[in-house]
Amino acid sequence: MSRLFLLLILLTGFVPLSKLQANQPAEVADRFHASILMYHHISSRTPPSTSTSPQRFREHLDLLERDGFQVWPLDRVVQHLQRRRPMPDRVAVITFDDGYISVYENALPLLKERGLPFTIFVNAQPINERHPLHMSWAQLKEAKEAGGIIANHTLTHPHMIRKEEGETDEQWLERLTHEIVENQREIEKHLGETPRYLAYPYGEYTPEIQELVRRLGYVGFGQQSGPASPFTGMTAIPRYAANGIFSNPTTLRTKLHAVPFPLLSEEPVSTVLAGRERRPTLTLTLAPGDYRLRQLACYGPDAQVLPVRTRTLENGNVVVTVNSDRDLSTGRPRYNCTAPHATENRFFWFSRQWLLPHPDGTWYDF
Template sequence: MLRSVLLTLMFLMSISAHAVVILQYHHVSEDTPSVTSVTPTQFRQQMAYLSDNGFKVKPLSEIVNGIKQGVEFADKTVAITFDDGYQNIADNAHPILKEYGFPYAIFIAVEPIERKYRDVMSWDTLNRLSDEGVELANHSWGHEHLIRHNPNETEKVWLKRIEDNLLSTEAKIVAKTGQNLKMLAYPYGEYNSQLEALLESHGFIGFGQQSGAAGKYSSLTALPRFPVAGVYAELSSLQAKLYSLNMPVLAIEPANTQLAVGNWRPEMKVTLDMSDIYPHQLMCFVQGQGAVKPLWISESQFSVRAALDLPPGRSRYNCTAPSKATGRYYWFSQAWVRPKNDGTWIQE
């Protein structure tokens, strides 16, 4: 009996091993677009919830190193990130985070800082935060759509341009702040297989904007983060995500998130470790189209496909399944990005 209980406890502990929830914010303000914002009141409620409910907020670099090394993180481990480096983060978010003693990271683009955009932090402000332990990382030189080619640009020329962009950004961050984390948050959450290979060749870690818990089953060139803003800004929306588990994805195809022209209903095939998942409880959702029941190809592989064409721009397939042991949900999201029918991109 005792042996059975111990084995059960060991199994329950292994369910949460390696699972980390990474939160992604942009603005903490009442005066910015709601689609990319939480209010200071909402942000304080969220940080209080983390503190009151035993969450362990860790530096992003520690999370990355832990995933690389196969560290078994404590249950309910969280990292906090901000994209773009807006001044309201220093004004509104930093004091709250400092009060709770929570570390965090900011992904910054260089050009807005160099051009002294009114709503973006200066190097002086960023260095002040850096001195207080804030991590500063790469968000490209000018917050470009990195996957897009210039007119008549070959694949080779495009890739060299993006390589120069990312390395120049990293060098500037090093020169201005002394930080050299080699972590990139893809602007707009857009990436493809070529970009992932480029990051890997230079020893960079990549972060997307697709949802899901991160861990040993995640790609180090496309770590998931839960966006917190707009309709997802309320604490009630965030709570379930904070308890999510790293979906045990063993393989996925196609791996490339950038869709070829005409392939507007991509079929995604996923192979899972099914030891803690009942196949009949797994459900997928196509952004803008609702729930889609997966088609099981084998005991461990399923496929899912949109019923309608995905629209130009960014889309997601999300899949969730409750843990047999805990009832908490495994959560996985695959990002897609597609051009218009003529191969050009929508303007943003």
């Protein structure tokens, strides 16, 4: 696999799977992963970066059907991950963040027509305030009756990693607890019992937030890309963005067929970079697997090729060290690592989202 070819994945989303025929039957093997898709708006009239057109969304559903994917409800996948039960090789989950009205108008009819399950992560405040861009409780009830899970996205959609001025650590965690617990209470007041699933707003979390989520009894979902698997833990399950530049069906197909690296550990544990650190080093420890180690490559923002060093330990585990040779920009940049499968026409996939404040310590505005 050439370096140029992998760059195309990140820059344009173009990755042909020429050897993987769409009509091949899905193998049922002892695999423990699923591909969770994340959408926001399903519209051609909303911000492009967070939107998927209705036509493109239909193409995605056609792709899932054509490639033999089983679309499972999120709770079924979570139960399999928690119990480490094998799943069929091709399992996908459809999720929507924010509960936008375009999901009700443009996605729900297609999902109902095909009998597909889905999950909508919602914030109660804009619903209670009857914001025109958001679904109402009555519309969410209709979505639930059509096979949807309505789950938690916090009450007001805050940047959870940010402390307010003068706020202590204890006060910060109390505020986040209120965001989660009160939102769950609102959902259950209007729609009945629902699983304790939390999608982090903006995909932002810290080890302290993950511990809070675990202590409150929730399963957490991020916005970093990669297959959902036991290797990723239950407080930061990855999802593949399927909106904006990531809605290209060819790119999506490659990601849907990707498998997780057998990840044993990743350092640093926190994704938040402190002080003036702009060139973070990521260290991954991998168990032996079917990945082609010599072709493991990692990329930064704008498909920047990152320096990668690998070291095989006596027990067969592999230590992968990745860093950037130039400063990362403020915001939520990522390191994406891939490696071809040794015997199948697919990739292993891992992504780390970093959270970088401005050099003066203030946070970005988006």
